Amino acid sequence: MRRTPRETADSNRKITRRGLLLGGSQIAFAGVLGLRMRHMQVDQADEFRLLAEENRINMHLIPPSRGRIFDREGRVIADNENTYRITMRREDSGDLEDTIGRLAQLVQLDPEDVTRALEEMRTSPPFLQVTVADRVTWDEISRVAVNAPALPGVTPEVGLSRVYPQHDTFAHVVGYVGPVSERDLARYEDPEPVLRIPRFQIGKVGIESKYEEQLRGAAGAKRVEVNAVGRVMRELDRREGTAGADLQLTVDSELQDYIKARLGPESASAVVIDVESGDLLAIASSPSYDPNKFVRGISVPDYGALRENNHRPLASKTVQDAYPPGSTFKIVTALAGLAAGVIGPDETAYCPGHLEVGSRRFHCWKRSGHGHVNLENSLRDSCDVYYYELAMKVGIENIAAMGRRLGLGAAPDVPMSAVTAGLMPDKDWKRRERGAEWLIGDTVNASIGQGFVLTSPLQQAIMTARVATGREIMPRLVRSIGGAQVPLVGGGDLGIDPQHLRWVRNGLISVVNSPRGTARRSRIAADDKRMAGKTGTSQVLNRVVRNQDVPWEERDHALFVCYAPVDAPRLAVSVVVEHGGGGSTVAAPVARDIMLQALYKGTPPLDAYPSSDRDRIKTQQDRIARERAERAEAEGRRA
Known part of the structure; x- marks a missing residue:
C-alpha cells in the first residue's frame, strides 16, 4: 500500500529527530571522554608518571x-x-x-x-x-x-x-x-x-x-x-x-609527694579523703616504682628486683591489699551495739584483762585489765573485753550490717586496678565459703577487727569519713574528663542515729586528746585543727609474741584512722604500716603529720605540734624538704 505524501513527510521528520538525538549523544559522549582524557593526561600527568615509573600510593x-x-x-x-x-x-x-x-x-x-x-x-x-x-x-x-x-x-x-x-x-x-x-x-x-x-x-x-x-x-x-x-x-x-x-x-601532687617522703622506706599506705565531696586528695602506697621503665620496656633485672622485694613495690596497697582492721573496727561494733539498743553511753563493763568464752580465754591488750569502762573510755583506752562482751550481745549479723553501711565489705568504685572488696563476714558467708557453722568465738574475734574481717586502707578512710559526717560519702578520683566535670555520687544520710554518732565521736576525740588516750602523743596542738581518731594493731601471728622477737614479715600491722577538725570535719585520713608494730606508736604519728600537711596545704607551723615534739618535727621537716629538693633536682636533670 502506497503512503500518502503526508505520511512520507511525517516519517522523514521522525528519522531526522532520531538522527539528531543519536548524533548529539555521540558528540556528548565524545566530549566527556575528551575532557576525562585531558584531565588524566594534563592535570594528573605527574601522578600517573610516578605510577608508571613503579611508584605507588x-x-x-x-x-x-x-x-x-x-x-x-x-x-x-x-x-x-x-x-x-x-x-x-x-x-x-x-x-x-x-x-x-x-x-x-x-x-x-x-x-x-x-x-x-x-x-x-x-x-x-x-x-x-x-x-x-x-x-x-x-x-x-x-x-x-x-x-x-x-x-x-x-x-x-x-x-x-x-x-x-x-x-x-x-x-x-x-x-x-x-x-x-x-x-x-x-x-x-x-x-x-x-x-x-x-x-x-x-x-x-x-x-x-x-x-x-x-x-x-x-x-x-x-x-x-x-x-x-x-x-x-x-x-x-x-x-x-x-x-x-x-x-x-582529684589528687594533689604536693600532698602525694609529701606522703611518699613521710612514709619513707616503710611498706605502708595512706589515704586522704575530703569528707564533704568524697574527693581523694592523696592515695599513696610505699614503696613505689617508676612507670617510665615499663613504657620503655623494663629490663629483666629491674623487673626481677621489683618482684623479689618483700615490701612489694608493685602492689597498690591502698586498694589491692586487705588487712585485719584491728581496733579501728571497734567503731563499727560500738555503732552496731548502740543501734541494737544493747548499750548506752554510760553503761559499763568490767575488764579484768581477759574474758572466758567456753573453754577459751580471750585476752585484752592490757593484761592487768581496764576495770570498769563505758563507751567513751572503751574507745579511748581501746579495751578489748568491752567489745568481746558487746559483740556477744549484739551478734555478728548486726555488726556486719553496720560494717556494710560504713562502706566495708564492698569494693569502692574507683578506677584503679585490682580493687578489693575486703571481707565483712557473717554466718551465711562462713557456711557458703568455709562449709562450717559460725561460732561464738568468731564473733568475739570479729568485734576487735580480727578473725575473718578484712578491710583496705581506702575502705578505712571511707568508714572514717562516714562516721565524721553521718553521710554516705563515696570516693571520687577523677574530677573531669575532657573538661566536663564528673558528678559527685552518694552523700545521702546514712540512717544512723545522730546521737549515736556523737557518742562514738566523743570517744574518738578522747583517743587523741585525752591524757589517757592511746594516741595522745600524736595530738594536734592547734585548737582549731584538733583531730579525732582510732588506733589499731592487727595480729599477723595467732599467738602472743613481741614484735622485736620475730622476723619483719611476722610482726603486727599498725593502723590509724582519723578526721579533723573535730568541730567541722574537712578531711579523713587512714594509714596502714605493714608489720610496723603498734598503731599508736607507728601509724598515728604518720597520720597526724599527713593530716596537718593537708590542712595547712603545705608545711605546718611548729606550734601546731605538741611542744615536746617540736624539735623532732623540725628535724623531720628539714630532712623531708631536703630529700624532696634533691629529688626535684635529679628529675630536672633527667628532663
Whole structure:
C-alpha cells in the first residue's frame, strides 16, 4: 500500500529527530571522554608518571595524641613526648635479614628487638609496619634517612610516647602504658586499626587502663607516594586524628609527694579523703616504682628486683591489699551495739584483762585489765573485753550490717586496678565459703577487727569519713574528663542515729586528746585543727609474741584512722604500716603529720605540734624538704 505524501513527510521528520538525538549523544559522549582524557593526561600527568615509573600510593595511619592527665591543681601527671623510631614493612623490604644487616651498620640494634621485629613481620600482614628500633637518636635517624635508597621498606619516623614526669609518685594510681600485645587485642571483638600501629601504646593498669577509650583518641590517616624501593617521595594529603580526652584527677601532687617522703622506706599506705565531696586528695602506697621503665620496656633485672622485694613495690596497697582492721573496727561494733539498743553511753563493763568464752580465754591488750569502762573510755583506752562482751550481745549479723553501711565489705568504685572488696563476714558467708557453722568465738574475734574481717586502707578512710559526717560519702578520683566535670555520687544520710554518732565521736576525740588516750602523743596542738581518731594493731601471728622477737614479715600491722577538725570535719585520713608494730606508736604519728600537711596545704607551723615534739618535727621537716629538693633536682636533670 502506497503512503500518502503526508505520511512520507511525517516519517522523514521522525528519522531526522532520531538522527539528531543519536548524533548529539555521540558528540556528548565524545566530549566527556575528551575532557576525562585531558584531565588524566594534563592535570594528573605527574601522578600517573610516578605510577608508571613503579611508584605507588600508600595509606598510613597517624597515631592520635593520647590525652594527658593532671592533678587537681593542673600539674601534669602523665604527658607525651616526641620519640624517634625506625620501622620496616615486609612487603617493601625484600630480603629481611639483608636489609636489617645493612641497617645495623648505621644504627646500633638490640638483638632482642631484632628477633622480635622479624617474628612480628613474619606473622603480621605484609603491609603493616613493624618497629625495629625505638627511642633512637636524631643522628641515627639522619643516617637512616640519608641511606634510604639502600634500605628498602625502612622508614625513620617521629612518634609520641608516654612519659610520667613525677616518676614513682603516682605509679599505683595512674599506672602505665605499653605496646599493644596479642593478649590486648584478644579483649576486642573487632580491634580498631589504630591498635595495629607499630608499638602503639595502650593503658595496662590503673587509670591508664580504666580510661583507655577516652584517653586513646581516634587515628588520622595520610596518603603518601613511595617509589619501588619503598622510599617516601611525598605526602599527598593528610587527615589529622582526634586527640584523646584530658583527665583531671582529684589528687594533689604536693600532698602525694609529701606522703611518699613521710612514709619513707616503710611498706605502708595512706589515704586522704575530703569528707564533704568524697574527693581523694592523696592515695599513696610505699614503696613505689617508676612507670617510665615499663613504657620503655623494663629490663629483666629491674623487673626481677621489683618482684623479689618483700615490701612489694608493685602492689597498690591502698586498694589491692586487705588487712585485719584491728581496733579501728571497734567503731563499727560500738555503732552496731548502740543501734541494737544493747548499750548506752554510760553503761559499763568490767575488764579484768581477759574474758572466758567456753573453754577459751580471750585476752585484752592490757593484761592487768581496764576495770570498769563505758563507751567513751572503751574507745579511748581501746579495751578489748568491752567489745568481746558487746559483740556477744549484739551478734555478728548486726555488726556486719553496720560494717556494710560504713562502706566495708564492698569494693569502692574507683578506677584503679585490682580493687578489693575486703571481707565483712557473717554466718551465711562462713557456711557458703568455709562449709562450717559460725561460732561464738568468731564473733568475739570479729568485734576487735580480727578473725575473718578484712578491710583496705581506702575502705578505712571511707568508714572514717562516714562516721565524721553521718553521710554516705563515696570516693571520687577523677574530677573531669575532657573538661566536663564528673558528678559527685552518694552523700545521702546514712540512717544512723545522730546521737549515736556523737557518742562514738566523743570517744574518738578522747583517743587523741585525752591524757589517757592511746594516741595522745600524736595530738594536734592547734585548737582549731584538733583531730579525732582510732588506733589499731592487727595480729599477723595467732599467738602472743613481741614484735622485736620475730622476723619483719611476722610482726603486727599498725593502723590509724582519723578526721579533723573535730568541730567541722574537712578531711579523713587512714594509714596502714605493714608489720610496723603498734598503731599508736607507728601509724598515728604518720597520720597526724599527713593530716596537718593537708590542712595547712603545705608545711605546718611548729606550734601546731605538741611542744615536746617540736624539735623532732623540725628535724623531720628539714630532712623531708631536703630529700624532696634533691629529688626535684635529679628529675630536672633527667628532663
